Amino acid sequence: MRVHITDLKAGDRLAEDIYTSVGLTVFSKGATLYEKELSRLYQHQVDYVEIEWRPDRAAEETPKLLSSSNPALRPFYYDAVEGAEKLFQRALEEGKIYDEDVKGTFQPLVDNFRTERDVVSLLLLLNTQDDYTYQHSVQVGLLSYYAARWMGWAEEETVRAGKAGFLHDIGKCRIPKAILDKPDVLTDEEFAEIKNHTKYGYDILQNSFNDPALSWAALQHHERMDGSGYPLGLKRDNIHPLAKLISVADVYSAMISTRVYRGKRDLLMVLKEMYDMSFDKLDPDITHTFIRRMLPNFIGKRVELSNGESGTIILINQTDYFRPLIQIGEKFVDMSIQRNYEISNVVM
Structure with a gap:
């Protein structure tokens, strides 16, 4: 049966090969279509596809893949997620990453999301359980970019904030996946190793860029204003300003995300929890600005x-x-x- 891509449903299977305009294969016959596959079809300007006959599935029971939010943005998001995974792998293998790889991965995303005003719709659209570590990196990069812009930072500092947010968790490349993806409560030893990702990230970024702010952001993004954070237990003015901003984006992305050990939490109520955290954990000026600028997106x-x-x-x-x-x-x-x-x- 021939359908427009806006009428595709999760789990549909292709009944024929799909090619680009120059004859390159996009997907082979039999491929099952989900969000990532749809983004590729949209990216290659495929309008109609032949799918296998559907079993009796009530339309309301099988959600359409195409959301009401801007679908043109999804390919850039998924490309950035895949690029983040490659950056993590290179950091693990070589102990460093390269600026051209970061720009090639993250900059197209920023360029295309720069004018997007409905941040809440983006988060609802793009937040899935798959590839949490890499999706989290992309989300924190975007949210850090927006937060810096909302704070009135200069364009150069805003771009740096997005880059720092994108790379803040690069040290997790050295954490075993068995710990990162563990669905149960971590042991004390496992949690101690998780906390080391800040130090690993500092080392990798120090070895990669002539920009100490990126390294400090990776090292300090889990520090808290009252000194209860890690790895150094820093307080208030001793925390780098960029790390304070990354912390706000990091906390929001982590709290709204679907994880293997819990479902995702409501975007609005998480902002309320962050408001409470602004009195002792998170920088109040950055947090309150973030909340005030996010709230109109819910109307x-x-x-x-x-x-x-x-x-x-x-x-x-x-x-x-x-x-x-x-x-x-x-x-x-x-x-x-x-x-x-x-x-x-x-x-x-």
Whole structure:
């Protein structure tokens, strides 16, 4: 059956080979289509494909692959994720990485996401459980870029922030995958090794770039304002400014991500938790700016409520950021007044 790529559903299988305009194979007959495969089809400007006959699957039970958010951005995201994996492998093998590889991997993403204003839709669209370490690197790079721009940093510093965020976890290349991907609680010895990724990252970036700020960001992005972080237990002004910014992006990406040991958490409620952290753990100026600039992205998003109802966020309350005005059918609910309503999930 011949379908447009906007009508593809997760699990569809190709009934014929797919070629580029110059005759190169994109996918072979029998390939199963998911998000990554769709991004490749979109990237190569494939409009229609022949798929195998579908079994009886109710349309509502099989979500369409193409989201309402800008699908043209997905290929750049997945290319960056694949590029991050290659950077990690090279860092492991050679103990260093190369600036041209970083630029070739991350810069196209920044160039294409630079004008994207709906950051929440991007995070909802691009956040999956696969390749967590590499997706996290890409997300932190993007969020660091946005955060630096929202802070009013100069363009050069904004680009550096994105690069530092993208490379902040490069030291994890030296952590065994059995520890990184462990679904159970880590032992004390395993957690001690996980914490070493900051030192490994510092060494790799020191060996790769003539820019100490990148190395300090990798070393210090788990430091906390009250001195409870690692590896050095630094406090407040002793933490590099770039590391403080990367910490905010890192915490947000980590908390909203799907992990092998837990499901992903709601994007709005994570901002509330970060607000609480801004009083002792995270830099308050950066965190509050990040929250204020993220919140307008939630207007117009559909939310599921803890009582089973669903509605749309209409307005962010300036006196109670995390309890917005919601429209549910014909009625309006001001959550700052009607305290019995709780948001359980933000969806597209």
